[in-house]
Amino acid sequence: MASVQEVLSVLEQAGFERLPRPLTVVGTEFDFEAAASGTHTSHDLVLVATDQVPRQRLRRLVAGLARSLDLAASRRPVSLVLIGGVAASDRMELERYARVLPIASTTPDIAEIEKAVAVLLPLNLPDTELVNGSDPVDEVMEALGPLNTTREHIALIRAAADGPDAVREALRRYANEGASWTDEVEDDDE
Template identity: 75%
Template sequence: MSSVQDVVSVLERAGFERLPKPLTVVGTEFDFEAAARGTKTSHDLVLVATDDVPGRRLQRLVAGLARSLDLAESRRPVSLVLLGNIAATNRSELERYARVLPIVTPTPSTQEITDALAVLLPLNLTPTELLHGSDPINEVMAVLGPLKATSDRIALVRAASGGADAVREVLRRYANEGAGWQEEGWNGDD
């Protein structure tokens, strides 16, 4: 499988849709090695180009595509995956029209491709419990230690799972008790 196909495969696994070749926008054809569009969380139009395309031709292709997308009133951001070693002057000109994601290795591994395309790919997060193996509230209680884990502190930490309002309510009750207030008002001598 070619490096271009490897890039497209990584994009497809992330929910991108491969576009037909040549890419046609507003009746104009653009002959990139490959193109894909985001279908879920990403709305990017991703173009893939190699060193096989001369730098000046690639600049004209990307600039022309940008103009065509403007005519079509497209809101899709454009990302250009460059496979191979392209001159820095060409790259800076390309960055006027697209986010450039270079992959310098001629035959990159899947991990190198994934790393280069990371800004386009969804994050794979795992729940905190899986990462740390315990409930965050229990971790706070462990840090407090048994001597500092008074009933008031335990109530406050447990309220954290209910959100900011629950914590405020526990703090309000704690302060009222300390001041001698009951829910109806002052409990002390005037």
């Protein structure tokens, strides 16, 4: 039962609200090991079950809950966190009524739980300062260092601001200069 509490803790940290046991929908009681409801960005109804619940009973509970939610005209998606794994045939039957989020271990750690319920958790976006960073041209110049920054490097870096075609043209000019070629077309008539 400790792993059920850990799943609930992870969900609560993500803004879910623990629901009383047994779960009651349209006057019918459903005795899942635990349930939680999304409160802010998620509207999921999350059920938690372990491998201690006989699979036939679990299938009946989930199917009955789905029918009750239909009667109540609920639009709330249902997710079922299964601790201890699930056989493929049982999973297929359960997926008719709920999104199944299996956790193979019977004693999962927090990382395993977070991985299994990741679709229910809010995304952690990186800090905007890290995303925006500094000017890429400045970063390239810094990486090259003052001793390695040549006229050609500066021309290529400036061309990068105008896109890949400008870089290709700057590289073509650089290669032509190195080979002593010119862009002028020779006239064969002479």
